[in-house]
Amino acid sequence: MSEEKMLVDVRELKQYFPVRTGWGKVLPLKAVDGVSFTIRHGETLGLVGESGCGKTTVGRTLLRLYKPTGGEFYFDGELVTEKNMPSLRKQMQMVFQDPYSSLNPRMTVEDIIGEPLDVHHLYSNKAERREKILSLMETVGLNAEHATRYAHEFSGGQRQRIGIARALAVNPKFIVCDEPVSALDVSIQAQVVNMFEELQEKLGVAYLFIAHDLLVVRHISHRIAVMYLGRMVELADADEIYDHPMHPYSKSLLSSVPIPDPRIARERRRIVLSGDIPSPLNAPSGCPFRTRCPYGQDDCAECMPELKEVESGHFVACHHMEDAARMKEGVQLR
Amino acid sequence: MSEDMPKKNPLSLQIDLKKFEPATEEEKKQQDVMSKSTTFFRDSMKKLFRNPLAVFSIIVLVLILLVIIFAPMIVPYGYSEMLKFNGTKDKTAMNLAPFTYSVNEQKYMAEHGVKLFPHIFGTDELSRDYFIRVVYGTRVSLAVGFFASLIVLVIGVLYGSISGYCGGRVDLIMMRIVDVIYSLPDMLVIILLSVVLKELLDGSTGIIAKLGTNMVSIFIVFGMLYWVGMARLVRGQILSVKENEYVLAAKSIGTKSSRIVRRHILPNCLSVIIITTALQIPSAIFTESFLSFIGLGVAAPMPSLGSLANNARQGMQSYPYKLMFPALTICLIVLALNLLGDGLRDALDPKLRK
Numbered sequence: 001m002s003e004e005k006m007l008v009d010v011r012e013l014k015q016y017f018p019v020r021t022g023w024g025k026v027l028p029l030k031a032v033d034g035v036s037f038t039i040r041h042g043e044t045l046g047l048v049g050e051s052g053c054g055k056t057t058v059g060r061t062l063l064r065l066y067k068p069t070g071g072e073f074y075f076d077g078e079l080v081t082e083k084n085m086p087s088l089r090k091q092m093q094m095v096f097q098d099p100y101s102s103l104n105p106r107m108t109v110e111d112i113i114g115e116p117l118d119v120h121h122l123y124s125n126k127a128e129r130r131e132k133i134l135s136l137m138e139t140v141g142l143n144a145e146h147a148t149r150y151a152h153e154f155s156g157g158q159r160q161r162i163g164i165a166r167a168l169a170v171n172p173k174f175i176v177c178d179e180p181v182s183a184l185d186v187s188i189q190a191q192v193v194n195m196f197e198e199l200q201e202k203l204g205v206a207y208l209f210i211a212h213d214l215l216v217v218r219h220i221s222h223r224i225a226v227m228y229l230g231r232m233v234e235l236a237d238a239d240e241i242y243d244h245p246m247h248p249y250s251k252s253l254l255s256s257v258p259i260p261d262p263r264i265a266r267e268r269r270r271i272v273l274s275g276d277i278p279s280p281l282n283a284p285s286g287c288p289f290r291t292r293c294p295y296g297q298d299d300c301a302e303c304m305p306e307l308k309e310v311e312s313g314h315f316v317a318c319h320h321m322e323d324a325a326r327m328k329e330g331v332q333l334r
Numbered sequence: 335m336s337e338d339m340p341k342k343n344p345l346s347l348q349i350d351l352k353k354f355e356p357a358t359e360e361e362k363k364q365q366d367v368m369s370k371s372t373t374f375f376r377d378s379m380k381k382l383f384r385n386p387l388a389v390f391s392i393i394v395l396v397l398i399l400l401v402i403i404f405a406p407m408i409v410p411y412g413y414s415e416m417l418k419f420n421g422t423k424d425k426t427a428m429n430l431a432p433f434t435y436s437v438n439e440q441k442y443m444a445e446h447g448v449k450l451f452p453h454i455f456g457t458d459e460l461s462r463d464y465f466i467r468v469v470y471g472t473r474v475s476l477a478v479g480f481f482a483s484l485i486v487l488v489i490g491v492l493y494g495s496i497s498g499y500c501g502g503r504v505d506l507i508m509m510r511i512v513d514v515i516y517s518l519p520d521m522l523v524i525i526l527l528s529v530v531l532k533e534l535l536d537g538s539t540g541i542i543a544k545l546g547t548n549m550v551s552i553f554i555v556f557g558m559l560y561w562v563g564m565a566r567l568v569r570g571q572i573l574s575v576k577e578n579e580y581v582l583a584a585k586s587i588g589t590k591s592s593r594i595v596r597r598h599i600l601p602n603c604l605s606v607i608i609i610t611t612a613l614q615i616p617s618a619i620f621t622e623s624f625l626s627f628i629g630l631g632v633a634a635p636m637p638s639l640g641s642l643a644n645n646a647r648q649g650m651q652s653y654p655y656k657l658m659f660p661a662l663t664i665c666l667i668v669l670a671l672n673l674l675g676d677g678l679r680d681a682l683d684p685k686l687r688k
Contacts, residue, residue: 060582063586065582065585065586086588089586089587089588090588093586093587094583094586096579096582096583097579098579101578101579101580102578102579102580102582102583103580103583104580104584104597104598104601104602105374105602106374106601106602106604107597107601115584115587115589115597116587116588119587119588119589119590119593120588150374163583166583166587170587
C-alpha cells in the first residue's frame with residue numbers, strides 16, 4: 001500500500017458480541033475478528049461474503065453503531081474515538097439494506113431527509129432547510145411534490161432513493177452501503193447502482209459497498225474484499241479478483257456466479273463447498289476456512305494465516321496458495 | 335419507427351413490434367401521478383367513523399358530556415340543596431318518584447299558576463333533586479376516570495419508555511420493581527392510604543377538602559399502582575419498535591437518544607398508548623364507583639355514581655329507580671368507552687384484533 005493519505009484506514013478491527021449460554025456463562029461471538037483495509041478518497045471497496053460472515057457488522061462498527069472490541073479506525077488521518085465521533089458523523093453516513101424498515105412510517109419524506117440537517121444544525125431558517133431538501137431530492141431523482149408524502153406511499157426503489165438522499169444530506173465523504181440493492185428487483189437495482197456511480201463522480205464520495213450479489217459488486221467496485229467468518233481472506237482490484245481469485249474460498253464464491261452464456265457455463269466447473277459455515281461462537285482453530293477447504297492440511301489448524309500481499313495490490317490469507325493456485329484453470333470467469 | 339428494430343420472421347408468433355408506439359410526454363407523466371396523500375391518522379379516523387359501534391359510543395359520550403356540562407346551568411336545584419318551601423325544609427318532598435311534585439309544590443303551582451322545574455329523576459331521602467345529583471356524580475366519576483388515566487398515561491409512558499429504550503440491566507431492575515408493585519393488593523393500599531391521608535390532609539381547604547381525602551388517595555393509588563400495566567405495554571412496544579432499521583439510521587445520523595425516543599419510537603407506539611388509555615378510563619371509573627360503593631369514595635355531600643348507588647341500596651325495594659339511574663349511567667359510560675376503545679384499536683392497530 002502506498003503512502004498516500006487514505007480516507008478510511010481500518011486496522012485490526014474486532015467486534016465481539018457477548019452471548020449468554022446457560023447460567024452466567026458468557027462466550028464472545030467473534031463477528032469481526034481482526035479486519036484491516038483502506039479506502040481512498042472517492043473509491044469504492046466492495047465487501048462480499050456469505051450470510052453471517054460479518055460484512056454488515058464491519059459497516060455498523062465503523063459508524064459506531066456498535067462499540068468496537070478492538071482495533072483502530074483512522075478517518076482522513078484522524079483516529080476515530082468516542083469523543084470525536086459526533087462531529088465525524090457529518091462525514092460518514094450509511095445507506096441501509098431494507099428500504100421498508102429504514103424509513104420511519106410516521107414521518108414525511110421532507111422530515112426524513114431533513115433530520116440530519118436538524119441534528120447537525122445545517123440551516124439557518126426554514127426556507128433554507130426546504131431548499132436543501134428539495135435539491136437533495138432532485139439529486140436522487142425524486143420530484144418536489146413527493147416531499148410531503150409518507151414513506152409507505154413509495155415503491156422500493158424510490159424509498160431507497162429517499163434513504164440515499166438522507167445519507168447525502170450532511171455532504172459526507174464516506175458512505176457505508178449495507179446491501180443497498182438486495183431488497184430491490186433487478187431492473188430497479190440497475191438504476192440505483194448507476195445512481196451510486198453518478199453520485200460518486202459528482203460528489204467524490206467513497207463507498208464501502210456491502211453486498212452478496214457478486215455481479216453488482218464487480219460493476220460498482222474499484223477493489224473488492226472477500227470475508228469469511230469474520231476474517232478477510234482476499235483483497236484485490238475488482239477485475240483481478242474476478243479473473244484470478246487466489247483464495248480457495250473466493251474461488252468457490254466466484255464460481256457460483258451465474259454466467260449468461262450457456263456455452264461457457266457448461267464448460268465451467270463449479271466448486272461446491274461441503275458442509276456449513278461453522279458457528280462464529282466456535283470457530284475452527286487456525287485458518288477458519290480449513291474445515292471446508294478442499295486443500296486443507298494438518299498445519300492449517302496451527303495458526304491463523306496472515307493477509308499477505310501476493311501480487312501488487314492483491315492480498316490473500318492462505319497457507320497453501322500454491323496448491324490452491326492449481327484450481328485456477330477450472331474456475332475462470334469470462 | 336426507427337430502423338434498428340429487429341426484423342420480424344414471417345412465421346414467428348412474436349408480437350409485431352411495429353404495432354407499438356412510443357409514449358408521449360403526457361402519457362409518461364401519467365405514470366407518475368400518485369393517489370392523494372393520506373396520513374396515518376386521517377386514514378384511521380376514516381376507519382373509526384366507518385365502525386357503527388364506535389360512532390354510536392362517540393354520540394353517547396358527547397350527549398353525556400353535554401348533559402353534565404349544561405344541566406347544572408338549566409336545572410334550578412343544587413346537588414347539596416334540600417328543597418325548601420317558604421324558607422323551611424319541604425318535608426313533603428322526600429323520596430319523590432320521577433316527574434312528580436311534592437304536596438307543597440303542587441299547592442304553590444296551583445296558587446301562582448306557574449310551572450316549577452320538574453324533578454326528572456325524583457328526589458332522595460333528604461329531599462334533594464336526584465337528577466342534579468346524578469349529573470354531579472357523573473361529573474365526579476368522569477373526572478376521576480379521566481385524571482386517573484392521565485396520571486397512568488404520564489407515569490406509565492415515561493417509565494416504560496426509559497425501561498424499554500435503555501434495555502439491559504436498567505430494564506431488568508425497572509421491570510422487577512414493576513413486578514413488586516404489581517403484587518401489592520391495591521384495596522389494602524387504598525384503605526391504608528385514606529387513613530394516613532386523613533391525618534395529613536385534615537384542615538386543608540380548597541379542592542382537596544371538597545373532594546375529600548378518599549378521592550386524593552384514589553389518585554395517589556392510581557399514580558402509584560395502576561401505571562404498571564401501561565408501563566409494561568409501552569416497554570414491550572418500544573422493545574419491538576427500536577429494532578427497526580430507521581432507529582439505527584437515526585443513530586448513524588448522530589441523533590440524540592431523547593430525540594430518537596420522541597421522534598422515532600413513541601410516534602410508532604402511539605396507537606397502543608391511545609388504545610390503552612381509552613380502555614383505562616372505564617376501568618378507573620369502575621374502580622372509583624366500587625370504592626365509593628364500599629364507602630371509600632368522595633366525601634358527602636359531593637355525590638359520585640358509586641356513592642349514589644350505595645345510598646340507594648337502603649331503599650332498594652321501595653325506590654328501585656334510585657339505584658337504576660346511577661347504575662345505568664355507569665353502564666352507559668363504561669360500555670361506550672369500551673366500545674370506543676375497541677373501535678380505536680381496530681382503526682389504529684388492526685394487528686391487535688383477535
